[in-house]
Amino acid sequence: MDAFTAIIDALPYILKGTAVTAGIVIGAMVLGLIAGIPMAVGQVYGNRPVRFMVGVYVWFFRGVPVLVLLFLVYFGVFGFIEIKLRSGYGIYINFSPFMAACLVMGMVSAAYQSQIFRGAIQALPQGQLKAASALGMSDSMAIRTIILPQALRIAIPAWSNEFSIVLKDSAVAFVLGTTEIMARTHFVASRTYQHLPLYLLAGVLYFILTWMGVKALLKLEHKVRIPGYSN
Amino acid sequence: MNNNVATVLQITDIHKVLGGKEILRGVSMTVDKGELKILIGPSGGGKSTLLQCINFLLPPDQGRIFLDGSEVHFHKKAELYRYRQQVGMIFQDFNLFDHLNALDNVSIALRKVKKIHKAEAGDRAYHELERVGLSDKTDLYPAELSGGQKQRVSIARALAMDPKVILLDEPTSALDPELIGEVLRVIVDLARSGMTMIMATHQIGYVKSLTNEILFMENGRIIEHGPPEKLLSADADTRCRGFCEMLKDLVREP
Numbered sequence A: 001m002d003a004f005t006a007i008i009d010a011l012p013y014i015l016k017g018t019a020v021t022a023g024i025v026i027g028a029m030v031l032g033l034i035a036g037i038p039m040a041v042g043q044v045y046g047n048r049p050v051r052f053m054v055g056v057y058v059w060f061f062r063g064v065p066v067l068v069l070l071f072l073v074y075f076g077v078f079g080f081i082e083i084k085l086r087s088g089y090g091i092y093i094n095f096s097p098f099m100a101a102c103l104v105m106g107m108v109s110a111a112y113q114s115q116i117f118r119g120a121i122q123a124l125p126q127g128q129l130k131a132a133s134a135l136g137m138s139d140s141m142a143i144r145t146i147i148l149p150q151a152l153r154i155a156i157p158a159w160s161n162e163f164s165i166v167l168k169d170s171a172v173a174f175v176l177g178t179t180e181i182m183a184r185t186h187f188v189a190s191r192t193y194q195h196l197p198l199y200l201l202a203g204v205l206y207f208i209l210t211w212m213g214v215k216a217l218l219k220l221e222h223k224v225r226i227p228g229y230s231n
Numbered sequence B: 001m002n003n004n005v006a007t008v009l010q011i012t013d014i015h016k017v018l019g020g021k022e023i024l025r026g027v028s029m030t031v032d033k034g035e036l037k038i039l040i041g042p043s044g045g046g047k048s049t050l051l052q053c054i055n056f057l058l059p060p061d062q063g064r065i066f067l068d069g070s071e072v073h074f075h076k077k078a079e080l081y082r083y084r085q086q087v088g089m090i091f092q093d094f095n096l097f098d099h100l101n102a103l104d105n106v107s108i109a110l111r112k113v114k115k116i117h118k119a120e121a122g123d124r125a126y127h128e129l130e131r132v133g134l135s136d137k138t139d140l141y142p143a144e145l146s147g148g149q150k151q152r153v154s155i156a157r158a159l160a161m162d163p164k165v166i167l168l169d170e171p172t173s174a175l176d177p178e179l180i181g182e183v184l185r186v187i188v189d190l191a192r193s194g195m196t197m198i199m200a201t202h203q204i205g206y207v208k209s210l211t212n213e214i215l216f217m218e219n220g221r222i223i224e225h226g227p228p229e230k231l232l233s234a235d236a237d238t239r240c241r242g243f244c245e246m247l248k249d250l251v252r253e254p
C-alpha cells in the first residue's frame, strides 16, 4: 500500500473527524466568549471580591495543563457525578468525552478570552464611559451600549489568535477517545503503519481549518470596522 | 409682581480630595435660569474637578447640590440617573462615541435612556444636528469629523436631552485656532436663546458680553467673582484681570 492510497482510503473516515474538531472548537470558543466577557467586565469594573474571584479563575486555568484538566473533568468530576447519580438516584447518564473536551477547552479559553476583552476595554478612552454616564446611562447600560461594542471590535484580532490556539489544542482531546481528527488519524495510522502520509494529512486538515477560521474572522473584522479608522 | 428669576442650580460648600490632595476646598455657587457663568483660572485650579463633581462623575466628599430647589441624593441610583439627564456635559476632548455616527451619537441616549422610539429619536437628533449646523454630516463617524465638528455634535448630543443646565469644560481648548470660532458661535447662540450654562474657558473675550458673572478659581476655591465689567475693567485690581491680561499676551505672541 503506497502513501497515496493510504490517504485516499483513510480520507472519508478522518474527514468525519473535522466535524468533531470543529464542534469542540466552536463549543469552546462560544463558552469562552459567554464566560469571558462578564469576567472581563467584572475585572475592570467590579468590586474587590469580584476582581479577586476572576483573578483566581484566570490564574488557575492558565496554570494547569489542558491534559490534566481533561482527565480531571472527564474521569474525576464527570465520573464522580455519574456514580453519585447512579447509586443515589438510580439515574444512568454518560457524559461523553466530547462534552468534557468542550467544557475544559471552553473554561481554559474563558480565562484567556477574559484577558483579551479586559485589555480591549482598558484600551478605550476613559471619556467614553464618562460621556455615557453624563447622559444618564447606568453603568450596565453604558457597558452594553458604549463600551462592549467598541471593545469587542478591538478584540477580534486577538480573538482570532485565540481561536487558532484552541483549534490546535483541541487535538489533545484525543486522549479521552473523542473521535476528532487526531484520534481518527492515530487509529488508522497505528493499523496501516502509514504514519508519515496520514499525520501529514491531519496537519493539512488543521491548517485548512485554521486558515478558514482566521479568514472568516478577518472578514468579520473588516465588516464591523468603524469608518474613518485607518487600515 | 414677582421679578425673581428662578434658581436652576445651587451648589454649596463642595469639597473633593483626589490622590490625597484637597482639590476643591469649599466651592459654592448659584446659577439662575438663562444665566451663563464663566469659570476661569489657572490650570490645575480645580475647574474640571468642580464640573465633574456637579454631575457626580466625581462624587463630592462634602457639600450639597440642588436642582430646581430640591436636593440631589446621588447615592440613590435612579435619582442620580434622572439628575444627569437634566445636566448636560461638554468635555474638552469631546468624548463622542467612536462606534456611532453623528446621528446615533445624538440619538442613543434618547433611545436607551429616555426610551424614545427610534424614528422619533432620529428626528430629534437630526433637528439638534441642524441646530449646530451639521445637518449634512449625520452619517459621518467621529473619526471622519474635524475637532470643531466633533464638539458641535457633542453639543447637539447634550441639547437633545433637554437639559436644564449645561456644563462646558473648556470646550474649545483642544481645537485648532481656526476651528474655535464655529464652536463658540454655537455656544453664543445657546446663551442668547436662554440656555443655562456653566463654562470653564479661557476664551473670555468672546463670551464676556454674555455673562453676568465670572468666577475666578484658584487652588480649589473661587477667590473672586463678579460681573466682567467689575473684574476686568482697566482699573480693576483683581487676580482675574491679571490672569486675563497674561492670557491675552500669550495669544498675541507670534
Ligand SMILES: Nc1ncnc2c1ncn2[C@@H]1O[C@H](COP(=O)(O)OP(=O)(O)O)[C@@H](O)[C@H]1O
Pocket (backbone or CB within 6 Å): B018, B019, B023, B041, B042, B043, B044, B045, B046, B047, B048, B049, B050
Ligand atoms: N484623579 C486625580 N487624582 C489626583 N489628582 C487629580 C486627579 N484629577 C485631577 N487631579 C489634580 O487636581 C488638580 C485640579 O485639576 P483640574 O480640576 O483638572 O483643574 P483645571 O481643570 O482647573 O485645570 C490638579 O492639580 C490635578 O493634578
Ligand SMILES: [Mg+2]
Pocket (backbone or CB within 6 Å): B047, B048, B049, B169, B170
Ligand atoms: Mg480642566
